[in-house]
Amino acid sequence: MSDILIKDIETLLVDLPTIRAHKLSMTTMACQTMVIIRLRLSDGTEGIGEASTIGGLAYGPESPEGIKQTIDGYLAPLLIAQPSHNLNALRARLDHQARGNSFAKSGLETALLDAEGKRRGLSVAELLGGARCHHLPVLWTLASGDTQKDIDEAFQRFEEHRHCDFKLKIGANSVDQDVRHVGAIKAALGDRASVRVDVNQAWDEATAARGIDALEAAGIDLVEQPVPAREYAGLTRLAQRFVVPMLADEAVHDARDGFTLAAGGFGDAFALKIAKAGGPRSVLELAHVARAAGVSLYGGTMLEGSIGTAAALHAWATLGELTWGTEMFGPLLLKDDIVVEPLNYHDFGVDLPSGPGLGVRLDEDKLNHYRRRD
Ligand SMILES: O=C(O)C[C@H]1C=CC(=O)O1
Ligand SMILES: [Mn+2]
Incomplete structure (x- = not known):
């Protein structure tokens, strides 16, 4: 004591x-x-x-x-x-x-x-039981709003060995425009990169069915939160209808949400975020419910800077390999940093910071x- x-x-x-x-x-x-x-x-x-x-x-x-x-x-x-x-x-x-x-x-x-x-x-x-890995894969989000700029950015990131998985933010434009945008980026990148989309709740179920059908045909690997957060039944129907998996993000905050979705027949994937669950320790409760239910995992971000990103990395590291990797790129989206030694991004991923606590200093x-x- x-x-x-x-x-x-x-x-x-x-x-x-x-x-x-x-x-x-x-x-x-x-x-x-x-x-x-x-x-x-x-x-x-x-x-x-x-x-x-x-x-x-x-x-x-x-x-x-x-x-x-x-x-x-x-x-x-x-x-x-x-x-x-x-x-x-x-x-x-x-x-x-x-x-x-x-x-x-x-x-x-x-x-x-x-x-x-x-x-x-x-x-x-x-403190959370021990790290099972010390280098974690990190995806990059293409969201400039311009198709050619996104393609150029993807190639740059790929050639620098920064990222080989990409998430495209869609839902602000019409479905047809979005499908053209995503299709052009996937066609440019081909098989060298995994391309996923995040709709951030923008579609109703019928629109989602039309959009996902076309995205699946274009070779997209994962569709994140196509419908509003609380439409559990709709998200579950889409997950059961399509081969391309659905990633629940806004729909799943904590272990209780994860249990409700899994018990209702959702079996695809959850985006873990420390902010949604209440912290690096609390988010592991959701991760364990998911693993017990056979739902695969993804280490998500709220675009935190280096401190929040480091906190999430410590939590993800205790889980070992995550099926869909992570998107802990927040510090790379910011022009500057407020920690002394920035996180070390290399070889398509980031190192778990070492040293006591989070391993980062203000x-x-x-x-x-x-x-x-x-
Ligand atoms: O996933 C979200 O909804 C939020 C966030 C994560 C990556 C990104 O670009 O935005
Ligand atoms: Mn999301």
Whole structure:
């Protein structure tokens, strides 16, 4: 039993520009706003965490500004003066007194794991039971909004040995336009790359059936969230109807969602995200439900920067090989970084950071430069 207590929790909004416009069905991003959490223990150890979403309130019900207020006003006071070593007890305390808010809780769970890891000299993956791999494959998302630009970007990434799997963001244009766009990119890349699409909930079931039929014929490997998040029955029917697998993303946040989908006959694939599930430890509950149900896995991102990305990598590393790999490219979409040593991307993947905790350190000058002052 340790008598180290949680002493102080600070939250900062940090705005980092993207390297190009990133066009999704519901928003176009030019900047990523991260909530950075600094959690200090009574022995002086500091744990860092990140809570990020996409496009303010465009993606989900928690905005960056809302996450900051939720942590400052509700969640941090539940943690201050509590012993830091028992994550299970701390999570139960948060979940008992605050419903939902999985993005905010994910940032805090990350900071708690980082602090405990640093204190005990263990990596976050070790705290979660141990890493089964140290280099993870990473896909790249083509979302410039322009077909030829996307093709050029794909070839560049492929030739640099950065990425060999690509996800195309569709759903903002008509189905026919999208199918032409995807077909042209797949035809240009041929068999050297896996091409997948993410519709981000943009289609109804009938539109999805028409679109997926054409995408399957074009050689697409995976179709992510074609229909709205809560249309479980529709997503399950599409998964049963087509050979090309469906990847549930917005539909599956945590273990409860995963169980409901699997029990209802969905058997294809789940996108794991630490933010949707409430943290690097909580997301593993969903992963284990999926594995028990025979549903394959994908390591997903909310386009977090290096801190959130490192946290997710520690969780994915405990699972061994994921059928659909990962998309932990968030830091590469941003023009700059707020950690001292960026993550090491090479050979179509990224290294699991080493050292105690997350294995990444804040760059105080960069943090100071990009933090929002209000
Ligand atoms: O999957 C999403 O819906 C969100 C995110 C992940 C990659 C990307 O480009 O956007
Ligand atoms: Mn998605």
